Amino acid sequence: MKRRLFGLIFLLGIFFGCKEKPAPTPAASAGPGPSGSGAPTADKPKPGKELNLFAWSEYVPQEVIDGFSKETGIKVNYETYASNEEMLSKLLAGGTNYDLIQPSEYVIEALVKQKKLAPIDWSLVPNFKNIDPKLKGLAHDPENKYSVPWMTGTVGIVVNTDKIKDPIKGYKDVFQKKYKGRIVSLNDSREMVAWALEASGLKSNDITPENLAKVKPMLAEWVKLVKVFDSDSPKTAFLNGDVDIGVVWSGEAALLYQNNKKFSYILPEEGAHLFIDSLAIPDSAPNKVGAMMFMDYILRPEVSKLVSEKFPYTNPNLEARKLLTPDQLANPASYPPAGERETFRDIGKIASEVDKLVTDLKASN
Amino acid sequence: MTPTAGLPDTRGAERAPGLRGWLLMAPLLAWLGAFVIAPTLIMLVYSFCDRDELGQVVFTFSWSNYTRVFDPTYLKILLKSVYYAAITTAICLVVGYPVAYWVGRAPERVRNKLLALIMIPFWTSFLIRTYAWMTILKSEGPLNSLLLYLGMISTPLDILYTPTAVVIGLVYSYLPFMILPIYGSVEKLDNALVEAAFDLGAGPVRAFASVIAPLTRPGIVAGVMLVFIPAIGMFAITDLMGGARVPMIGNVIQNQFGQARDWPFGAALGMTVLLLFAATFWLTTKKDPSAT
Numbered sequence: 001m002k003r004r005l006f007g008l009i010f011l012l013g014i015f016f017g018c019k020e021k022p023a024p025t026p027a028a029s030a031g032p033g034p035s036g037s038g039a040p041t042a043d044k045p046k047p048g049k050e051l052n053l054f055a056w057s058e059y060v061p062q063e064v065i066d067g068f069s070k071e072t073g074i075k076v077n078y079e080t081y082a083s084n085e086e087m088l089s090k091l092l093a094g095g096t097n098y099d100l101i102q103p104s105e106y107v108i109e110a111l112v113k114q115k116k117l118a119p120i121d122w123s124l125v126p127n128f129k130n131i132d133p134k135l136k137g138l139a140h141d142p143e144n145k146y147s148v149p150w151m152t153g154t155v156g157i158v159v160n161t162d163k164i165k166d167p168i169k170g171y172k173d174v175f176q177k178k179y180k181g182r183i184v185s186l187n188d189s190r191e192m193v194a195w196a197l198e199a200s201g202l203k204s205n206d207i208t209p210e211n212l213a214k215v216k217p218m219l220a221e222w223v224k225l226v227k228v229f230d231s232d233s234p235k236t237a238f239l240n241g242d243v244d245i246g247v248v249w250s251g252e253a254a255l256l257y258q259n260n261k262k263f264s265y266i267l268p269e270e271g272a273h274l275f276i277d278s279l280a281i282p283d284s285a286p287n288k289v290g291a292m293m294f295m296d297y298i299l300r301p302e303v304s305k306l307v308s309e310k311f312p313y314t315n316p317n318l319e320a321r322k323l324l325t326p327d328q329l330a331n332p333a334s335y336p337p338a339g340e341r342e343t344f345r346d347i348g349k350i351a352s353e354v355d356k357l358v359t360d361l362k363a364s365n
Numbered sequence: 366m367t368p369t370a371g372l373p374d375t376r377g378a379e380r381a382p383g384l385r386g387w388l389l390m391a392p393l394l395a396w397l398g399a400f401v402i403a404p405t406l407i408m409l410v411y412s413f414c415d416r417d418e419l420g421q422v423v424f425t426f427s428w429s430n431y432t433r434v435f436d437p438t439y440l441k442i443l444l445k446s447v448y449y450a451a452i453t454t455a456i457c458l459v460v461g462y463p464v465a466y467w468v469g470r471a472p473e474r475v476r477n478k479l480l481a482l483i484m485i486p487f488w489t490s491f492l493i494r495t496y497a498w499m500t501i502l503k504s505e506g507p508l509n510s511l512l513l514y515l516g517m518i519s520t521p522l523d524i525l526y527t528p529t530a531v532v533i534g535l536v537y538s539y540l541p542f543m544i545l546p547i548y549g550s551v552e553k554l555d556n557a558l559v560e561a562a563f564d565l566g567a568g569p570v571r572a573f574a575s576v577i578a579p580l581t582r583p584g585i586v587a588g589v590m591l592v593f594i595p596a597i598g599m600f601a602i603t604d605l606m607g608g609a610r611v612p613m614i615g616n617v618i619q620n621q622f623g624q625a626r627d628w629p630f631g632a633a634l635g636m637t638v639l640l641l642f643a644a645t646f647w648l649t650t651k652k653d654p655s656a657t
Contacts (some may be wrong), residue, residue: 028474085420086623130533181523187609189624196394230607237608241504242525335378351420355625364438 008038025160034081044124048099048287050075051294054091055102056277057082057232058150058252061310068297074290083188084229085355091116099285100294105276106190106344109140113346117146124292135276139345146297151313154274154336155191157266163244170269171199174245175222184237184246185222187229189358190344191218191282191353198271205345212350212357223361229269238263251313252346254333258312265333267365274341276316308334329346402599405639411632420626422598428496430633439617439634446613449528450596453535455545458535459545465584468544469551480548483541493606495534501607504529526608534602540596545587550584561631594642614638 020265057080079096080295081087085108091098099176111117120166122128131149141147157166163182168174174183174227185192196215228237234248248267256263279298281291297303304320312334315321321329329335347354382390412430415423433439448560468479486494501508502525509521524530554577578585600615609616614634621631 013508082626089420089623089626089628092419114419187624226608226610229610230608237526240506240525241521242497313560351418352627353422355627359617359620359625360436360438363442363608363617 001079010177011187012358023091034235045289047072047074047290047293049073050077051287051290052285052296053078053099054087054096054097054098054100059102059277059311061306064298064303064306066301067306068294070357071297072290074287074293074360076294080232085189094284096288097284098282099287100291101280101282102150103280104344105138107277108278109346110348111280111282112141112146116283116286117315118193118283118288120147120148120281120295122294125291125296126298127296130299130301130304130316130317132316135316137358138343140274140276140277140343144173146300147280150277150298151251151307151311151317152274152276154267154272155186155247155314156250156253156272156333156336157268158238158248158253158256158333159266160238160244160262161264162262162266168245168266170271171230171247172196174247175225177225179245180225181227182244184228184230184234184243184248185224185226186234186248187231189354190332191247192222192358193354194273196222196346198268198273204271204273204342205347207347207350207354209353212353216357216361218260219358220361220364223358227296229362234260249313250333250336254312257318257331257333265336266274267336267339272339276343386573402490402656404513408635412636414627414629414632416627417491420657422628428631430644431637434633434637440616442612442617443614446597446615448534449613451531452532452595453539453596454593456536457540457543458589460634461540461546461588462472462547462585465547466545466551466581468550469554476552483544487541491538492539492601492605495602496532498530498537502533514540516639525606528607528612530606531603531611533611534606535596535599538599539592542595546587546591547584550581556582560645572643598638 020123021271023215038321052075053065059080060078065078068074069076077351081090081099084104087101087103088107088110090096091101108117123348125148128144128148135152136144136150149248157168157171157174169222187305193207193212193215196219197204197206197211200215200218201212202215227243228234230237231249234246237243238246238256250265252266253263257265279291279295281288283290299309299321300334301317301319302319305323307321308324308328312328312331314336315324316336411422411423412424413428415425415427415429417423464483468476468483471479486546500506504521504523504525505511506525508524509518512518513521524533558576558580559572559656562576569574597613598615598618600619603609603611603613603616610616618631618634618638625631
């Protein structure tokens with residue numbers, strides 16, 4: 001939730017960033033140095049001293065970062081964001097040289113199209129074999145060249161069953177007048193539009209000007225009912241007793257369920273979608289080797305397990321899943337029943353219309 | 366500002382600066398150039414540009430961002446921001462003036478300690494203090510527990526994530542900016558003049574209205590400016606304490622540079638607000654000499 005502060009730092013960074021551009025590590029670009037005398041390590045490209053990690057807030061445990069730094073001596077600068085769009089905005093502004101970003105599938109697709117990602121050298125990331133084969137070769141990265149799945153999850157409904165006794169099945173049950181001022185929602189334009197589309201019987205990727213016009217009145221109503229928009233840590237509003245119902249990330253729901261079983265998680269009946277957040281390396285990254293070392297590090301089962309314990313989304317690492325307790329695996333928000341779920345696709349130019357629609361609706365609230 | 370009575374302004378404000386003056390001013394001018402003028406010019410250029418699908422700025426020329434600024438949606442937000450900032454400023458003035466006066470009139474030894482007390486909160490990060498307020502105000506927080514325990518309310522007050530919470534947060538953050546300039550004026554206030562007012566038969570109200578208030582006017586004006594202008598543009602408090610639901614113009618602008626990825630539109634909004642401030646400032650300072 002430090003994003004506001006980072007917003008300020010970022011503005012300063014625009015000025016200082018251009019002056020302080022770290023020199024690209026020679027090893028990363030020029031390959032193995034000539035000094036090696038035949039020892040096996042000499043053939044390996046050397047990583048830079050620092051790694052700029054730009055990732056979602058509430059997603060990367062500090063102990064994982066510390067563990068990586070301790071083992072490799074690479075200092076990790078962890079900066080957070082609360083939406084894919086915010087990340088894109090800062091990444092493309094070019095103020096900071098991020099080495100590792102954590103976009104969702106549709107953003108990877110867009111970045112690949114625009115040739116903004118660096119291909120991964122899999123010889124440096126052997127632990128990729130631990131990833132669930134079902135998550136390989138998907139539409140956003142069909143040849144597995146650019147991304148390593150971090151966590152996957154769903155977006156669904158959390159209900160405080162102590163306070164709300166009515167059966168809740170879908171989005172339309174959440175956004176009801178009687179719950180006005182008791183609802184938390186993710187602060188994410190693409191997500192909100194997807195919910196409205198699904199609630200109107202459309203597909204989450206069917207984003208056309210006509211469909212946006214169609215769901216606009218519904219969204220306008222919804223926005224008025226919401227008490228808090230929070231993508232960083234929507235669980236806080238539940239725990240503080242400020243809301244009783246809401247649409248949140250599955251990992252947040254799983255943490256609430258762990259805290260108290262009264263918080264139940266429901267996949268919306270109108271249609272739920274799957275998100276796949278992955279690590280990827282921007283084209284402009286100065287420390288690509290370090291980034292790949294980090295990827296390999298988090299793919300180790302015991303490290304991935306730490307992430308799962310702290311942020312219980314669906315772990316794509318099958319070896320790590322074997323290390324989880326039956327309780328953790330039984331959490332309905334982390335491991336919901338299998339089913340066919342859509343993932344977001346890159347929608348191109350109309351993304352700006354989505355941004356504009358939701359911004360204006362919230363502004364006129 | 367006009368010179369206060371009894372303190373004739375004799376410093377050479379009229380003289381043009383010599384070479385040494387320019388040299389002494391050089392760091393300031395460089396700073397202004399790099400951090401005020403250059404960014405403003407960049408914003409001005411951006412405000413006429415367009416964005417591509419990923420949100421990168423495309424250099425074309427169009428007025429469309431400015432036409433969007435004058436959409437009723439955004440005008441309404443601007444008015445709302447002015448409204449919340451005005452409430453904040455009024456509360457800060459009413460609460461801050463007595464404090465500043467009292468501190469300014471306290472014996473010197475005590476005065477510095479009191480000033481330190483006002484400054485101490487600044488030693489903690491602004492965000493941490495905002496989160497502390499969220500903890501205090503939440504439904505199951507200490508404030509509601511106390512009031513429930515005392516039997517003053519029967520159901521928890523709904524404060525957090527409302528405009529009230531936003532105003533509380535704004536007042537809390539900006540109060541010192543009101544107190545300090547007023548304190549500066551009060552400290553310089555000539556006690557003889559106040560005593561003279563009483564000797565001539567003025568009651569406390571009259572003495573305050575005719576003598577103390579006009580003499581501390583520079584501090585009041587500075588305090589109002591220091592609170593009102595940043596309060597309009599504040600976005601962190603509205604996001605955190607208002608649940609990102611009570612938008613002020615600062616939130617809308619910040620959002621354009623973040624989630625909405627529309628830098629040109631954000632720049633156009635920023636330029637418009639900047640022009641409004643400049644115009645208000647120009648009008649108030651122009652009127653100043655004739656008023657006194």
